[in-house]
Amino acid sequence: MEKPARGFAIPFAVCCLGVALFSVMDAAMKGLSLSIGLYNALFWRAVAGTLLGFALMLLTRQRWPTAAVLRIHLLRGSVVAAMAALFFWAIMRLPLAEAIALSFIAPLIALYLAALLLKEKVGRQAIGASLLGLVGVGVILSGRLQGHYAPDALLGALAVLASAVLFAWNLVIQRQQAQLATPIEVAFFQHLVMLGVFVLGAPVWLTIPPVEAAPLVLLAALLAFTSLSALAWAYARSEAQRLIPVEYSAFLWAAIVGWLAFGERVTPATVAGALLIVAGCLIAARSKRPDMAHVEAGTA
Numbered sequence: 661m662e663k664p665a666r667g668f669a670i671p672f673a674v675c676c677l678g679v680a681l682f683s684v685m686d687a688a689m690k691g692l693s694l695s696i697g698l699y700n701a702l703f704w705r706a707v708a709g710t711l712l713g714f715a716l717m718l719l720t721r722q723r724w725p726t727a728a729v730l731r732i733h734l735l736r737g738s739v740v741a742a743m744a745a746l747f748f749w750a751i752m753r754l755p756l757a758e759a760i761a762l763s764f765i766a767p768l769i770a771l772y773l774a775a776l777l778l779k780e781k782v783g784r785q786a787i788g789a790s791l792l793g794l795v796g797v798g799v800i801l802s803g804r805l806q807g808h809y810a811p812d813a814l815l816g817a818l819a820v821l822a823s824a825v826l827f828a829w830n831l832v833i834q835r836q837q838a839q840l841a842t843p844i845e846v847a848f849f850q851h852l853v854m855l856g857v858f859v860l861g862a863p864v865w866l867t868i869p870p871v872e873a874a875p876l877v878l879l880a881a882l883l884a885f886t887s888l889s890a891l892a893w894a895y896a897r898s899e900a901q902r903l904i905p906v907e908y909s910a911f912l913w914a915a916i917v918g919w920l921a922f923g924e925r926v927t928p929a930t931v932a933g934a935l936l937i938v939a940g941c942l943i944a945a946r947s948k949r950p951d952m953a954h955v956e957a958g959t960a
Contacts, residue, residue: 671898675906678890683756683913685883687921690751692876698749699858699865701880702741704873706855708881713848722845729840730849736833737853739826744854746823753816756918757926760910761934762800762820767941768793769828789944796936797821799929843892847885908938 692701716722725733751759768790775781801817837846869877894903911934918924 668898668902671894672903672906674890675894675898675903676909678887678894679907679910680913681883681887681890683760683910683917685880685887686751686756686760686914687917688876688880688883689748690756691921692873692880693748693752695876696867696869696873697865698745698752699861700867700869701877702744702748703855703858703862703866704869704877705880705884706851706858708878709851709885710848710855712881712885713844713851716844717848720844722842722848725841725845725849729837732833732837732840733846733849734853736830736837737850738857739830739833740850741854741857743823743826743830746819746826750816750819750823753812754820755924755926755930756922757911757915757924757934758800758930759816759820760914761930761937762797762817763824763827764908764911764934764937764941765793765797765821766824766827766831768937768944769825770831771944773828773832786944789940791940792943793937793940796933796940798933799936800933802929843889843896846892847888850888851881851885905942908941911938
């Protein structure tokens with residue numbers, strides 16, 4: 661009986677580490693976006709992540725993917741690029757914990773995308789879970805509608821929800837990708853494709869960041885690459901349904917990091933809404949395939 665517990669302990673610990681690192685990465689990207697602008701934060705992080713990934717691809721002698729796998733990398737990287745732009749635009753206007761709480765709706769959206777794209781059946785329990793999640797979103801948004809925040813804060817909340825839709829699509833693609841590529845390959849091509857997307861805006865928005873911004877750019881890239889690889893490694897070695905609850909700890913990490921780095925306070929409405937959304941996700945995970953509940957929206 662001891663063997664399974666020990667076998668689960670290491671993936672569990674790695675998953676905890678990955679979730680924590682993603683939350684710190686979100687904070688690093690928020691600070692970077694506020695200092696050098698969203699586009700330049702995304703572009704230079706993609707540059708650093710691509711160089712890091714290329715070095716690791718060479719050092720570990722990774723095989724070059726087939727054309728079919730490359731198409732999956734291209735699709736997921738493009739989706740993640742749009743998702744990241746929306747999410748990080750939102751956290752420039754919202755507390756980190758609130759943005760993370762809203763992003764938890766992604767697994768519930770993924771149920772319906774799986775039904776649309778993969779022809780999977782959505783059961784009654786999953787539909788009820790989705791409604792519970794929507795109530796949670798409404799509770800969080802109710803604070804925004806009371807007008808106690810900056811004028812564009814509600815737009816930030818809507819941007820998180822739009823990002824969650826893209827992240828749900830990303831979850832569907834991820835199911836195929838995880839079976840065909842190693843964690844290093846996944847992380848490398850995600851950064852490479854994102855760089856290819858962001859370079860399109862370079863003639864208009866690209867600037868050379870100040871020297872003092874370089875450490876934060878490198879930190880954000882290292883955290884993104886490491887956390888993405890850590891979660892891919894953990895989910896390859898343990899049942900997804902056993903790791904799902906760990907991912908919701910992102911809310912706690914975001915609350916702590918947001919308070920320490922930006923002085924952000926978590927409202928009761930945010931906590932209540934987050935609990936409702938998480939409850940809906942866990943109910944859906946019990947009624948549907950558990951690998952649809954990989955929830956970390958900061959995996960960009």
